[in-house]
Amino acid sequence: MSAIIELSGISKQFPGVRALDNVEFSVEPGETHALMGENGAGKSTLIKVMTGALQPDGGTIRLAGKEIRPESPGAARAAGIGAVYQEVNLIPTMSVTKNLTLGRLPRKFGLIDWSAARAIAKAKLARLGVDIDVERPVGSYSVAIQQLIAIARALEDDARVLVLDEPTASLDANETERLFEIIRDLKARGLGIVFISHFIDQVYRISDRITVLRNGRRVAVGTVEEIPSLKLVSLMIGRELEHVEHQRPSTETVTSSKPILTAKSVGRRRLLEPFELDLRPGEVVGLAGLLGSGRTETAKLVFGAIRHDSGEIAIDGHPSSSHSPKSSLMAGITFCPEDRKSEGIVPELSVRENIILALQSKRGWLHLLSRKEQERLTAEMIAALNIATPDAEKPVGQLSGGNQQKVLLARSLVSNPRVLILDEPTRGIDVGAHAEIVTLIRQLAAKGMALLVASSELDELLTVSHRIEVMRDRRMVGEISGAEATREKIIQTIAAAS
Amino acid sequence: MSTPTPGTPASPKPAAEQAQPSALKALLRHRLVWPILALVLVLIVDAIISPGFFQIRIVQGRLFGNLIDILYRGMPPAMIALGMAVVISTKGIDLSVGSIIAVTGAVMAWRIHEGDSHYVILLTALCVGLACGLWNGFLVSVLEIQPIIATLILMVSGRGIGLMINLLYGGTNPSFTSPLLQGLSTGNLGLVPTRLVVGAVMIVLVWLLVRRTAFGLFLESVGGNAKSAWLSGVSSRLILLSAYLISGLMTAVAAIILTADTHTSDPVTSGLYSELDAILAVVIGGGSLAGGRIYLDGTIIGVLVIQALTTSILTSGLPPEYNLVVKAVVVLIVLLLQSANTRAAVVSLLARRKG
Amino acid sequence: MSEKYLPLMATIAVFVILFIAGGLLYPNFFSTLVLGNILGDNAFIIIAAIGTTFVIISGGIDLSIGSMIGFVGVVMANLDSAGWHPLASAALMIVFGAGYGTLVGFIIDFCEIQPFIITLAGLFLLRGMCFMINLDAVPIKNPFVLEFSDMGIPLFGGGWLSSSAIVMLVALVVAVIIAHWTEFGSAVYAIGGDAQSAKLMGVPMRKTTLKIYALSGTYSALGGVVYALYTSSGYPLAGSGLELVAIASVVLGGTLLTGGVGFVAGTVFGGMILGLIATLINFNGSLNGAWIMISGGLLLFIFIVMHRFLVGSLKFRAGS
Known part of the structure; x- marks a missing residue:
């Protein structure tokens, strides 16, 4: 069968980096082709080349045998290559209709025919089985619906290739399943799908073939049968994956010690039902639950980033009267947010400045850490967490996602906390960094730190947690500890609570 | 996780071969290059047009000369621009500085008319600046209104408030005399004009605050990502509020000097366009309106570029009508040269010419 | 009703309340005469503000409006002295405004300079050019100016819709069509809503940016033409500070300075x-210009706080 899209010999040079080096990539009609690689492997660049957002330095793109040179995402889409990115790229303030028809609004007598536009929007959504009010602004819908709107937009009537970049990153299990159904349906209609995800199990569930990129080169291509997951991971990171122990931490030593932080029926109206939580030194507490179950809210509330309106949070047995990020920090509690971009890093500031920020605000504005001290602490953290940066003065915004996550961890760790709250510490980062962070969490607990880890990845939670609090519908529905913690048990707990 | 790739030898070329162009490149990329180049260029043109430009004489026990004049006239704008740099680093802007000058001047004239002690008036003027800053800061940090709109309110109404104060005791443009205030503004300490000493002290104070305490880091973190700064324990609201307070205070310092200089409160024209000059100075100095960085040195150079231009137009014998146009053109050139795209376009254009 | 119409409704409500209040305070106030005069007297600034509305919806700003109005007047007055017909010089100035705006748009897009800064430089440049041409007011003597101010449509109740007002209403209709029934109009809203997404959605960024500022330049030049005909002179200081009035009109008209949300028609009510x-303050002879500034600022404050809470709730939902 001939490829619907075929990229050959694609190269792209950025200042100082060879982002793509003579890369081959092709998708056949009716095929889902997964594009895999660590952060910085060249996935994004390849997609950008394919969708016209970047012009390659060399190589050709053939669509159904005909050479094309898309100059812009619009041109690529017109040619039949649609793309949907991880961060939903729609205009939240505009109506669904406008979002779906912008760029090819139907006209009558030279002016836009809005009733025709509405009909087109409805038809586009209907193809994906979505029926919503198209006059409301996109921003008023959930992320999952926005994702589907984005797909509807990407698919021209004669679309032949659809690129999905981390489409499931912010979807829960049901929503992911719905998306997969849509993908299967599109496949059946002969579209070629390019699928990018860091959820390896999802890749095997939906893909036919896999291409692996590393350091801008294609290192492997083959069917899912030819590249089993262990091989895939080792191809991606270029070395054998260090075996992350699946051994569960023992619970006996920690339950006896006094809790550092106690939450007594703490909650917030319409956001989180009151819950109880103890964080003890040396113990890792996991927060499990589906997307929207209240994991992030719980983590933020414990940290003080969301104000509670009922119950009491006590630190070392003393009730904390005004619980805020600042007071938490002063009491030795730090927090790494899930949303790196909007809540985590300060992109223009250097690695050094980002790392010392929390420690400095703990010391107060009058007691500036000496430059020497700042540099020493930064160097220590860069070494300890293996942060890949040319130097400490590089703006954090220019680092890869995984390294940004590590900078955030470093910011927390450098202030020497007693309690560390992590929200999705491994989201969107590559496999190698993933293993490193899991190992780090265990080491920190072993040193006597109390950790609260919210994560959507059950395996990760099972690996690190002494105790797992299960959330559902903004309520804590159960606690699973020690030996009884298994994947099935958590899923049962979520399912049983209704 | 940069695993060394065996295929690409990482060994750099002999250092000597690359050192020179890369050093030059690094220099060209330094943020202060273009503003300093602009300043030097303006001064060179001055030197060509009027040969005695750099002469500094001592007349009646005081330094005189064009360079002194540039510093002398540049002092009030420099105060405003430094406050503006602080605000801009938080992703903000303060459009109301001109109006703050009008209000401060009006209050000063009023209190002098009422017979307050002139030291008290000095303090009152600073408090008026702080109060205006507090208002702006309240709107921006507590009500979370976009800075450009929040400060627009005082910008629109401030001059009206100044006029009202003047009308309170009858005058339209009341004039006054105050040996203390005029001494600060137009007097001299030894050879040096007093206002330059005041200016230097204020610059040092701001520098100490920004670079010798963590305030600068907090400003930049709030400007770069306010949510992140807050989650890291930085009191974003307090930082924002203090940025506008500093801007108000620095503007009050400028207002005292300017009002004492003219001996009168003239709310309609005093400090007209001063917000625009201040913003331009910050931007010429490398500051971005998108916030996140504060460059005190660049801002001062920016003020000097603008002031040197004005002074050189006056000394060059060009009619003063040309002042605005020349200023606009030079500012445009500096701005365009700061843009990487323009530089690339110019370079490729030149290369095409040559080849 | 959708939340997005609330600011516009509030604007219209404030206008109606103020108008009724005026009618209750002063017996002669409540008439089509006063209404027609308000339209005619403010037509030039409203025209310029309509152009600015597009810029602000796109998330930008244009500070050179006041200078453009002054510059157009000065050039028209001088061309008049040179024997040009006002319509010919008006056409020339409108073309100039479009060209100037295109250049501004190009610099914003290509050189990546913030609109605030570049239009600020434009403010200085145009005002400086006024001074270079003339330092004094120059009258426009062509009889057409008188004809222009005599033209108009009588309204019921003795009012008069002047030619300035008619030009403004035509400009409004054109602007509403551009904003809501053209692809370009949608692109303006898209860029203001989220420029990054708009780019990925295939909105032609450069073309749209150029057009936005060209439109704003055209409208402010047209405002300048109307002002020159209305005052029958060119004065180099004319229009100083009008950029603020225009921006205030846009904000009072319900457009968010954050971009993405707003209505052209609202701007007319804002102005x-x-x-x-x-007019109200002038009706009361004892009040003065200081009050106009203070009450303008106060009203701006009220509206801004209102937008903050109205749209704050909309944005909050949009962001979650």
Whole structure:
């Protein structure tokens, strides 16, 4: 069968980096082709080349045998290559209709025919089985619906290739399943799908073939049968994956010690039902639950980033009267947010400045850490967490996602906390960094730190947690500890609570 | 996780071969290059047009000369621009500085008319600046209104408030005399004009605050990502509020000097366009309106570029009508040269010419 | 009703309330005469503000409006002295405005300079050019100017819709069509809503940016033409500070300075509210210009706080 899209010999040079080096990539009609690689492997660049957002330095793109040179995402889409990115790229303030028809609004007598536009929007959504009010602004819908709107937009009537970049990153299990159904349906209609995800199990569930990129080169291509997951991971990171122990931490030593932080029926109206939580030194507490179950809210509330309106949070047995990020920090509690971009890093500031920020605000504005001290602490953290940066003065915004996550961890760790709250510490980062962070969490607990880890990845939670609090519908529905913690048990707990 | 790739030898070329162009490149990329180049260029043109430009004489026990004049006239704008740099680093802007000058001047004239002690008036003027800053800061940090709109309110109404104060005791443009205030503004300490000493002290104070305490880091973190700064324990609201307070205070310092200089409160024209000059100075100095960085040195150079231009137009014998146009053109050139795209376009254009 | 119409409704409500209040305070106030005068007297600034509305919806700003109005007047007055017909010089200035705006748009897009800064430089440049041409007011003597101010449509109740007002209403209709029934109009909203997404959605960024500023340049030049005909002179200081009035009109008209949300028609009411306040204060002889500034600022404050909470709730939902 001939490829619907075929990229050959694609190269792209950025200042100082060879982002793509003579890369081959092709998708056949009716095929889902997964594009895999660590952060910085060249996935994004390849997609950008394919969708016209970047012009390659060399190589050709053939669509159904005909050479094309898309100059812009619009041109690529017109040619039949649609793309949907991880961060939903729609205009939240505009109506669904406008979002779906912008760029090819139907006209009558030279002016836009809005009733025709509405009909087109409805038809586009209907193809994906979505029926919503198209006059409301996109921003008023959930992320999952926005994702589907984005797909509807990407698919021209004669679309032949659809690129999905981390489409499931912010979807829960049901929503992911719905998306997969849509993908299967599109496949059946002969579209070629390019699928990018860091959820390896999802890749095997939906893909036919896999291409692996590393350091801008294609290192492997083959069917899912030819590249089993262990091989895939080792191809991606270029070395054998260090075996992350699946051994569960023992619970006996920690339950006896006094809790550092106690939450007594703490909650917030319409956001989180009151819950109880103890964080003890040396113990890792996991927060499990589906997307929207209240994991992030719980983590933020414990940290003080969301104000509670009922119950009491006590630190070392003393009730904390005004619980805020600042007071938490002063009491030795730090927090790494899930949303790196909007809540985590300060992109223009250097690695050094980002790392010392929390420690400095703990010391107060009058007691500036000496430059020497700042540099020493930064160097220590860069070494300890293996942060890949040319130097400490590089703006954090220019680092890869995984390294940004590590900078955030470093910011927390450098202030020497007693309690560390992590929200999705491994989201969107590559496999190698993933293993490193899991190992780090265990080491920190072993040193006597109390950790609260919210994560959507059950395996990760099972690996690190002494105790797992299960959330559902903004309520804590159960606690699973020690030996009884298994994947099935958590899923049962979520399912049983209704 | 940069695993060394065996295929690409990482060994750099002999250092000597690359050192020179890369050093030059690094220099060209330094943020202060273009503003300093602009300043030097303006001064060179001055030197060509009027040969005695750099002469500094001592007349009646005081330094005189064009360079002194540039510093002398540049002092009030420099105060405003430094406050503006602080605000801009938080992703903000303060459009109301001109109006703050009008209000401060009006209050000063009023209190002098009422017979307050002139030291008290000095303090009152600073408090008026702080109060205006507090208002702006309240709107921006507590009500979370976009800075450009929040400060627009005082910008629109401030001059009206100044006029009202003047009308309170009858005058339209009341004039006054105050040996203390005029001494600060137009007097001299030894050879040096007093206002330059005041200016230097204020610059040092701001520098100490920004670079010798963590305030600068907090400003930049709030400007770069306010949510992140807050989650890291930085009191974003307090930082924002203090940025506008500093801007108000620095503007009050400028207002005292300017009002004492003219001996009168003239709310309609005093400090007209001063917000625009201040913003331009910050931007010429490398500051971005998108916030996140504060460059005190660049801002001062920016003020000097603008002031040197004005002074050189006056000394060059060009009619003063040309002042605005020349200023606009030079500012445009500096701005365009700061843009990487323009530089690339110019370079490729030149290369095409040559080849 | 959708939340997005609330600011517009509030604007219209404030206008109606102020107008009724004026009618209750002063017996002669409540008439089509006063209404027609407000329209006519503020037409030039409303025209310019309509152009600015597009810029602000796109998330940008244009500070050179006041200088453009002054510059157009000065050039038209001088061309008049040279024997040009006002319509010919008006056409030339409108073309100039479009060209100037295109250049501004190009610099914003290509050189990546913030609109605030570049239009600020434009403010200085155009005002400086006024001074270079003339330092004094120059009258426009062509009889057409008188004909222009005599033209108009009588309204019921003795009012008069002047030619300035008619030009403004035509400009409004054109702007509403551009904003809501063209692809370009949608692109303006898209860029203002989220420029990054708009780019990925295939909105032609450069073309749209150029057009936005060209439109704003055209409208402010047209405002300048109307002002020159209305005052029958060119004065180099004319229009100083009008960029603020224009921006205030846009904000009072319900457009968010954050971009993405707003209505061209709202701007007309915003401008008329400001004109109404000035008229009210003038009706009371004892009040003065200081009050106009203070009450303008106060009203701006009220509206801004109102937008903050109205749209704050909309944005909050949009962001979650």
